[in-house]
Amino acid sequence: MKDLIEAIIKGLSSYIPMLVSVVANPKINIPRLVMEPSEPLRHALVFCGISIGIAFLAQAPLLAEGQDFATVAGALFVVKLFEILLFNAALILVFRLVGGTGTFEQTLIASIYIASPIYLFLVFGQIIAMGILAGADPLIAQIWRYGGLDFASTQWADFSRANMAEAYGLMALALITFVVAITWYIYCWSIYRRLHALSRQRSLLAYLLAFVLFYCVGFLRYLAVLGLNSGELPGIN
Numbered sequence: 001m002k003d004l005i006e007a008i009i010k011g012l013s014s015y016i017p018m019l020v021s022v023v024a025n026p027k028i029n030i031p032r033l034v035m036e037p038s039e040p041l042r043h044a045l046v047f048c049g050i051s052i053g054i055a056f057l058a059q060a061p062l063l064a065e066g067q068d069f070a071t072v073a074g075a076l077f078v079v080k081l082f083e084i085l086l087f088n089a090a091l092i093l094v095f096r097l098v099g100g101t102g103t104f105e106q107t108l109i110a111s112i113y114i115a116s117p118i119y120l121f122l123v124f125g126q127i128i129a130m131g132i133l134a135g136a137d138p139l140i141a142q143i144w145r146y147g148g149l150d151f152a153s154t155q156w157a158d159f160s161r162a163n164m165a166e167a168y169g170l171m172a173l174a175l176i177t178f179v180v181a182i183t184w185y186i187y188c189w190s191i192y193r194r195l196h197a198l199s200r201q202r203s204l205l206a207y208l209l210a211f212v213l214f215y216c217v218g219f220l221r222y223l224a225v226l227g228l229n230s231g232e233l234p235g236i237n
Helices: 002-024 026-034 040-062 069-097 104-136 138-145 154-162 164-195 200-229
Strands: none
Touching: 002 026, 002 040, 002 104, 026 040, 026 104, 026 164, 040 069, 040 104, 069 104, 069 200, 104 138, 104 164, 138 154, 154 164, 164 200
8 A cells, every 4th residue: 555655646746736727628639638649559558557547546445355456456456457458449439420530549548537527526525425425324224335335225215305405405406416427428529520520410420339338348347346246345446
């Protein structure tokens, strides 16, 4: 854990200004980072790695007792990188279907810079949600942490009646994170349109196709995480 913290601290001097620039003006700064002449993919992967490292450190208290920190951290990085590659492959497929001309590497770099900030936002939103639940009912929080909480169940209904403020707070937080995430991706979609030299109409078609495809992939991911966490793996995202 000490090595990971030291690596993150060492990279923060360049990471924070880059993160601020990406969030402040993604339509200008992400294409600039994609097209930079010197090793843009390596820089993007470092950015991704630090983002995942920060998210993991924030969730470290959620590790199950006896879990090896380094092993879980390495596994998380591999899983997240695989997810980005998978979603990027799906994006390339969609863009090729509508006549896009951008390369896989350019799309991957853009995807990393688009996904990393919102990933951090969602992780910290989840931590806040965990705090809301844990403060009201630690058992419900533990069930939710491992992906086993069914919001249509009587268990959640009982929790909502007994802890109405926390339940409404959690639903409001979920709505806010969803709206922010969707808004961010819609706002950043024009970056892909520019990289692939698409018209607005073709870009819209690509977005709709990607949305359907991502929903299917995301649902499969949810089922996979649910299955893994049922085997008492830590609830780290």
